[in-house]
Amino acid sequence: MRHTDTLPTEAPLQNSTKDRVRLLISCPDRPGIVASVSQFLYEHGGNIVQSDQHTTDPENGMFFMRIEADFHRSNSEGMEQAFSDIAGKFDMDWRVEHAGQKKRLAIFVSKEDHCLLELLWQWKSGNLDVEMAFVASNHPTLRETVEEMGIPFYHFPVTADNKRKVERAQEDLIRKYRVDLIVLARYMQILTPQFTAAFPNRIINIHHSFLPAFVGANPYARAYERGVKLIGATAHYVTDELDEGPIIEQDVQRVNHRDQVEDLKQIGKYIERIVLARAVRWHIEDRILTYENKTIVFS
Known part of the structure; x- marks a missing residue:
């Protein structure tokens, strides 16, 4: 399964304060990953602009996800520090990239x-x-x-x-x-x-x-x-x-x-x-x- 969603949330952030973050995730597939990640980003002030995921096998497969979200710059660093709790729960290999850093x-x-x-x-x-x-x-x-x-x-x-x-x-x-x-x-x-x-x-x-x-x-x-x-x-x-x-x-x-x-x-x-x-x-x-x-x- 593979698809791309554009998810409406809050109004877009102003460019002057925006930090676009790319979150990349690999982990064993199980229910609740997308919901947990989306809720986490919402709670930390993230505005999801693109979400894409793929599962290698519907049963006992690997799950891969790429999300782009906009944050106020003051929130993005705290988000990275806090995400480790969810990552541990789902046994994730993950990383955060900042689109503004060439x-x-x-x-x-x-x-x-x-x-x-x-x-x-x-x-x-x-x-x-x-x-x-x-x-x-x-x-x-x-x-x-x-x-x-x-x-x-x-x-x-x-x-x-x-x-x-x-x-x-x-x-x-x-x-x-x-x-x-x-x-x-x-x-x-x-x-x-x-x-x-x-x-x-x-x-x-x-x-x-x-x-x-x-x-x-x-x-x-x-x-x-x-x-x-x-x-x-x-x-x-x-x-x-x-x-x-x-x-x-x-x-x-x-x-x-x-x-x-x-x-x-x-x-x-x-x-x-x-x-x-x-x-x-x-x-x-x-x-x-x-x-x-x-x-x-x-x-």
């Missing part, structure tokens, strides 16, 4: 620029409401493109011998800039388990294939050899297993026998940049919950 983004890229440019365009146009912390690359190719937009650019040459040393320097940079999300925009390096473990569900990768087909390198060449009629791209969270993390978004486009490998690559670039931008936007809008190796993405 997330800080770091982009990792190699030589291909199409995914990077899409993210930068979305950011400049206001469709991606983030602060750009920095761009890191194992090549200097895109330095001028990045720095022209006023974004710090860091070049980290990577070899088999220095990979972990480079990653430690990148980790220091991520902490220095207080980065919330790392985006691999065609960053052609395999991250070590130590790096991925440091940022769980905070690294999004774009894979140039409709996973689980053609995991790993050269997927367009292998798709051409196989004679596929659809090619696609997959945005997913990064885990220790190569291209096996929870899938956030996918898309495809039809191809035919006339398309050569280079044609597939050009078609694929369009799909990659759109899919990655969607996944990043959903993450920064706090629309994604992970469970096991899957995601629940609230619309």
